Amino acid sequence: MIPELSAVALALAVGIPLASSLRVSASPRDNVSLLTGEGLLLGIGICAAMPALLPWSRWFIVPVLLIIAAVFAWRSAGSSPPGQHASPSRWALLFYALALIALIGYALYATVAPPPEYDYLTNWGYKAKAFFEVRYLDWQFLRQATYFNVHPDYPLLLPLTYDFIAILRNGWSDAHLGVVNVAFATASLLVIHGAALEETRSRLAAAFITAALVPFAATPWIGLAEGPFVAFATSALLLIRRGNMALGAILLGLAASTKNEGLALIVAAALGLICARRARDVIRLWPAVAIPLPWLIARSLHSLVTDIAAGGVIARIVDHLRDPMPLIAAIASVSLGKPLLWIALAIGIAIASRTLVTRERFVIVTLAVQFACYIGAYLATPFDLSWHVTWSWERLVTHLTPALTYVVLTSLIAWHGASEPAAQS
């Protein structure tokens, strides 16, 4: 597991100084968890970019990463050291312990065996292993892939992350690649905790929200891109929501470099900003477009076609809209599990609806547009509708639930804070 842990350490070494230099004044530098989470996500993105830019040798890549880390550290030198926080209460410690125990359990689950998922064997892991065999980004392999589930048009951040680990090891081993899932889950929980701490100014609230969101950050599909996408997307939305546009837009770009759904999320976030009367911030999303742009150009040059966009899209959408019942029936047939969660979320939305509408317009509109894009993808699918929904619906929903749950919880806390004086009077 040493190469996997070394990859995480290198990601932290590069990412934390970069995140520190990108912080805005609205985000105090003493928020260690936020800085660490952002740094880990940024660092993984930089590490994944290395195989696309440099020779596939650890003797090239590691020194380059260390130089980048030193440059970022030098640039961010002089920033204030982590400040002292008040000691957490017993209840806060209990929630921290719950989150930690759950995360340890997830780490054991993720690393007990190589990733067993079908999409890992035929897509994410397959591409990574195929690239590593030849030690370069094999465009011919992508162009000639005959099995549809290889999805040569999917962005390559995750396969290149696996390749980065293989480069550190100087050999392919999938025995502990689940560490990548654990790293992403930890990073997103650190961002969630840091954002909640900044917003609520309460360690108890931050600890509770973090513990509550462990099941969303710790996605069960080991080896697939859902966990990384959830981490990038959720963190991006939370940062943009708080006005940290630079970091938020970069993470949004990394989400778009992880899954095609991330491209839709950029559009959704732009619409969310407009609806939240932050139209001026839309232009500040430019890093989100710039980061996946090289891949989109290369994909186009190599004619790697997206199956959803295969010929006759309009005809398929019209056909499915004429008779939406198969889609509705397919969605209804897929169990999302966690009935108590959905009930609690619905109650929370009902209670905090006013706060959500007034304060959380950005996140709500973004998630609604993203949801509409997912439905649009089903309408345009060239595959059997029932099959497509069955094998993707649950995963797609997990893209949206962490940010939704976060804003519902913080809105409930805000609503409780606002209603308490009234109740007392």
Add this chain to the structure above:
Amino acid sequence: MALPYSKMPGALALLLEVRARTKPGDVIGIAVPFTKWDQGYSYLYTRALYPLTGRVVVPLLDEHDRPRADNLARANVVAAYRCEPHIAGFAVVWRGRDGMLLRRTP
């Protein structure tokens, strides 16, 4: 790694053996004792991709259960799981507990 192959015992060991006995660039056809794409064939064919990276793995059956003579013509190796296909121009070069490897004869 055995879990994704659990419905076909011995399949992963066979594929790893095939990997060891082939070289990058070989075109490998997959033969199984099932003649339906959705009833066994695709299970092994799609799961053969990962252990056989570097080789070109081709199906000898299409999604409509029709034989793919074009892929057989491309293949220089056939990996057969629990079956003994007799294919003109191919000879058995290795035989194991759960399958065999056939190679195109010169």
